[in-house]
Every structure is written in structure tokens, then in C-alpha cells.
Amino acid sequence: MLKHIVSILLALGIILCAISLPAIQQLSEEEVKSAYLYNFAKFIKWPEKAFRDDHDPFVIGVYGKSGLDEYLVSLTKKKIRERAVEIRTIASVADAEGCQLLYVAAGAERDGERLLQALSGSAIVTVSDAESFVNQGGVIQFVPIRGRLRFIINLYQANHVGLKIDAQLLALAIEVVEEKP
Numbered sequence: 001m002l003k004h005i006v007s008i009l010l011a012l013g014i015i016l017c018a019i020s021l022p023a024i025q026q027l028s029e030e031e032v033k034s035a036y037l038y039n040f041a042k043f044i045k046w047p048e049k050a051f052r053d054d055h056d057p058f059v060i061g062v063y064g065k066s067g068l069d070e071y072l073v074s075l076t077k078k079k080i081r082e083r084a085v086e087i088r089t090i091a092s093v094a095d096a097e098g099c100q101l102l103y104v105a106a107g108a109e110r111d112g113e114r115l116l117q118a119l120s121g122s123a124i125v126t127v128s129d130a131e132s133f134v135n136q137g138g139v140i141q142f143v144p145i146r147g148r149l150r151f152i153i154n155l156y157q158a159n160h161v162g163l164k165i166d167a168q169l170l171a172l173a174i175e176v177v178e179e180k181p
Contacts (some may be wrong), residue, residue, distance in 0.1 A: 032149050033142065034071035035102060037127060040140060041080045043169035046100055046164035050123040061099035063115060064108025072147040095119040104138070105130040112136075123161045135181040139163070143174065150174045154181065 018117035037060060058080040062068055075085045090096050096119055104112040106129045113119040116126060116137045125131075134154035141152045158165050170176050 026174075028071075029149065030067045031071050033066075033103075034068055034075070036077055036142070036149070036151070037068075037072070037103060038078070038080070040125065040127065040169065041101055043166040044125055044158075045164040045166075047123050049162075050100055051083075056083065056098075058083040059086045059088055059099045059101075061088045061090040061096055061102040062105070063090040063096070063102060063112065064105030066103060068103060068104035068105075079122075096124065097122075099124050101125045101127065104130065104133070106130045120157075121161060123163055125163060127157070134177055146175065152177065154179050 005179060041058065041060075060072060060075065062072065069087070070091070072087045078085055088095065088099065090099070090102065093115060093150060096102055096115065100123075102115075102119070102124050104115065104126060108130075112133075113136055114130060119126065120137055125140065126138045127140040127142070128138055130138075131143075133141040134152050134157070137154070137157055139154050139158050141154075143150050143152055151173055153165060153170060153173040154177045155165060155170065156177055156179055
């Protein structure tokens with residue numbers, strides 16, 4: 001068990017801290033984001049109400065044009081918290097119901113704002129690289145810093161909807177928002 005935890009942390013650390021997007025040309029930004037999404041899910045606990053039963057899949061939704069779809073499909077061969085992974089394209093608030101993690105493409109931020117408002121009480125980890133995403137109620141915002149993809153966590157919003165984010169993931173964030181933005 002300890003070896004498994006150490007290997008997960010090592011992989012997460014490598015992905016989250018050591019990847020320089022321009023320096024590692026074989027990995028696209030979309031591949032890195034896809035890896036982030038998968039690893040975020042491993043370090044966040046959802047309330048029981050987020051799943052109908054023990055057989056429900058772990059659903060990752062994508063709202064807007066992101067280029068992530070082809071990389072996220074590979075996650076359907078994996079499991080997250082003992083659940084099969086399902087990828088969905090989200091076109092409306094109704095489509096987002098049943099998602100545990102929702103990526104909102106940066107180009108969709110205007111509609112994304114309405115989506116965030118509609119989902120504000122749902123136990124969904126919302127992630128985007130849109131500017132000020134966490135200030136609008138998103139849970140995780142990607143931020144490029146010196147050629148590296150980093151992230152900000154809105155712990156206030158996560159706690160508000162019953163999500164529990166592991167301290168190890170919080171420690172890797174460049175900023176943790178603990179009060180209502």
C-alpha cells in the first residue's frame with residue numbers, strides 16, 4: 001500500500017512540477033492537461049451523493065472546444081477510485097449532471113460562467129484554464145508559469161459542495177483560495 005502511494009505521488013510530482021511544456025516537445029499541452037485531470041481525481045474525495053451506486057462510472061465531462069477529447073479517451077481504459085472512467089461531451093447544464101469532473105475550455109468562458117452558476121451546489125470538480133475561473137466559482141484553474149502548467153485551487157468552493165481535496169494536492173497548488181472570492 002505504501003509503495004503504491006509513493007509511486008502515485010512520484011508520478012503526480014513529475015507531471016505537476018517537472019513538466020516544462022516548451023522543453024518537452026513530445027507532450028502536448030492537451031496531454032499534460034489530460035494527465036492532470038486524471039491525477040486530480042485520484043486526490044479528491046466526492047460525497048456519496050455524487051454517485052447513484054457503487055457501479056456508477058467516474059464521469060469526466062468536457063464543455064467547449066478543448067482538443068482534450070482524443071487524450072481523455074485513453075483514460076477510459078483506466079479506473080479512478082475503483083470505478084470505470086467515462087468521457088462525455090457537455091453541451092448544457094443538464095448534460096453535466098452525473099459528472100464528477102468537468103473541464104470547461106477557455107474559449108467557452110462566457111457560457112462557462114452560466115454553467116458554473118447553475119452547478120454551484122453540485123459536487124463537481126470544475127477545471128479550466130480560463131482567466132479568473134476560480135474567482136467565478138470554479139474549483140481548479142490551470143495557470144501557465146514560465147513554460148510550466150500549474151494550478152490554483154478554490155478550496156472554499158470545493159468544501160462548499162462537499163469535496164475533500166487531499167493535502168498533498170493542495171501542497172502542489174501555486175495558490176489555495178480558502179475564502180469566498
